[in-house]
Amino acid sequence: MPEVVAAPSNGDVEMTDAPPAAPAESTPEEVESETLYIQNLNEKIKVAVMKQTLTNLFKTYGDVLDVVAHSNIRMRGQAFVSFKSKDVARKALKEVKGFPLYSKPMQVTFAKTRSDAVVKVLEEDRFDEHKKERLEHKRKQRFDNPHAVKARAKRKAEKVDGAAPVPTTKRPNVLMPDEYLPPNKILFIQNLPEDVNKDQLTTLFAQYPNLYEVRLIPTKKDIAFVEYADEGSASVAKDALHNYKIDGETKIKVTFARK
């Protein structure tokens, strides 16, 4: 379970001098929403963990009403994060866009449709109606699915041709906290007491299967690297030993190492 974590940026507030005049040609001016649609999420991360992480990350901008994510083919790598207002969503979008969560820069836009959670809070009386409509719409989509898919693919293809190269490289404004690193068979141990030795650590980490090697850093006595045979084994040990009180008092920090 990820811990509470620093916001991705220093929270600089920008004035919203909205330029409503000419919709930039290749930028089909997005309609704002209380909900953000996030893409390019690391698909190795289990959805429960991802949802928890997103909640923690986004609550620094305002109350998070809901986070929806699915692991099926069509929906994996994506999530919907709902706030109580568009203002909050807009601010969050600006600051979080391009932020590398679990090593993958998040792609953030406004969601196309209204979330149940938002309707529930903003217009509770219409909630049932909203849900009815939504499900109705879903039924229809399913029905004429094959056509829709083809038409969509075609439009996409055309669009790609004339489109300007997408500026995929947005430099993150902050360094990724350890907790957001993707799984790795190597663990990074921090906050070790000065006097631990290799044997102690080996004994500790060998409680969990497939330990491969423990490496101490001669010059930095409070950190170490612990390697397992595979990511799964490393992950088990990490979950078990993160915040473990190694000498009865100092909690060690165990995260995946950076690649």
Added chain:
DNA sequence: AGCACA
């Protein structure tokens, strides 16, 4: 790439 909410 992919816009959901049992």
